[in-house]
Structures are given as C-alpha cells and as structure tokens.
Amino acid sequence: MTDATADEAEAPKKSGKLGMILGVILALAGAAGGFFATTAGLLPFGSEKPEDMAKTKDEKKDVEALPDVGFVDQPSVIVSVNAGDSRHLKFHAQLEVNADYIADVEKMQPRIMDVLNNYMRAVELTDLEDSLALMRIRGHLLRRIAIVVGEGRVRDVLVMEFVLN
Known part of the structure; x- marks a missing residue:
C-alpha cells in the first residue's frame, strides 16, 4: 500500500x-x-x-458660402449695479450686421449706446444670478437695437465681455 x-x-x-x-x-x-x-x-x-x-x-470643397455680414464694434459700457455694495458691470459687445447696412448702423451708434447704457443701468444683481441671464440680455438688447436702427439690419448681438466686479 x-x-x-x-x-x-x-x-x-x-x-x-x-x-x-x-x-x-x-x-x-x-x-x-x-x-x-x-x-x-x-x-x-x-x-x-x-x-x-x-x-x-x-x-467638401463645394460648401455653402458664408452670409455677407460685418461687425460693428460698440465701446465698452461700465455701469454700477443696483446692489447694497459697490459693484460694477463691464459690458462690451459687437453687432452682427448685414453688409449692406453697416454704414447705417455706424451712423446710429450714439443712439445704440444710449439704449445700451439705459438698459444696463436698469439691470439688477438678481437678474444676473440666473444662468440664462446673458441670453435674456442679448435678446432684450437685440430687440431694442432693432427698434433704433430698423428691422433686418442687425442680425445678432455678440457679447465680447461681461464682467461683474
């Protein structure tokens, strides 16, 4: 075994x-x-x-041509925001304009700046806390600028700078 x-x-x-x-x-x-x-x-x-x-x-070489647009630069706007403390909002935008109307929009720039200043001074701090605040501001400004320069001239408001200090 x-x-x-x-x-x-x-x-x-x-x-x-x-x-x-x-x-x-x-x-x-x-x-x-x-x-x-x-x-x-x-x-x-x-x-x-x-x-x-x-x-x-x-x-792919046969692509659609870009629209015939130009950009009109607006001077920066610095306004105090309605708050208890001293806060300032710096806003700088460019207007996307149909190429045929660039001279018309540039001629109306003082009126556009007046609209920008008046609207930005009316903005309150609580309006800026929303995540969609910038989109809403762009829409309001576009509508007000279209009233000043006429429908169909300005295509969009492009926000270049939006700083709250």
Missing part, C-alpha cells in the same frame, strides 16, 4: 504551457482576421472605404 501512494505522489505536474501557446496563437489569428475584415469592408459599421474618403474630400 505504501508503494501505491508513492506512485501517485510522484505523478508529473502539468505546466500549462500548451494552453498558453494555443491562446497566443488564437489571439494572433483573431487579430489578423479582424484587421482583414475591417480593411476589406466586411463589417457593417465601417461606413467609408478609403476610395470613398478621397471622393468626400473633393465634395
């Missing part, structure tokens, strides 16, 4: 190298197959082949 247990104890242990070698070979074969399937366009989610990509580069 002691001889039988001694034979079982001396049985060689498998090192597992064969499984690791097979795993590496299968991984390399899978990588090569995936590369081939991707480059050959056999996969459904590969949308463009290299030949198609060259065509789309040429087609």
